[in-house]
Amino acid sequence: MPKSQVRKKKVYTPPTDIRPSTTAQSKKPSPVWVPASAVALIVIGISWLVVYYLSEQQYPVAAWQYWNLAIGFGCMVASLGILSRWR
Secondary structure (H helix, E strand, O other): OOOOOOOOOOOOOOOOOOOOOOOHHHHOOOOOHHHHHHHHHHHHHHHHHHHHHHOOOOOOOHHHOOHHHHHHHHHHHHHHHHHOOOO
């Protein structure tokens, strides 16, 4: 039985209009304040919640009642938003 011919494969090159741009801005590292502020917000959020629970809802602000939970968790969610910008 005859042997089939081996075909050479073409090297794929993506079209130039679809190729992602490689600018200096996309490769630039994040500023130092990005991870520092994210860690600070995480620590503030956790400490806010810990103080709220350990003080039996008297501190940080007793008049805000359950809004203290929203502030603590809001700080932690804000830190996730900041960390999404970190390169």
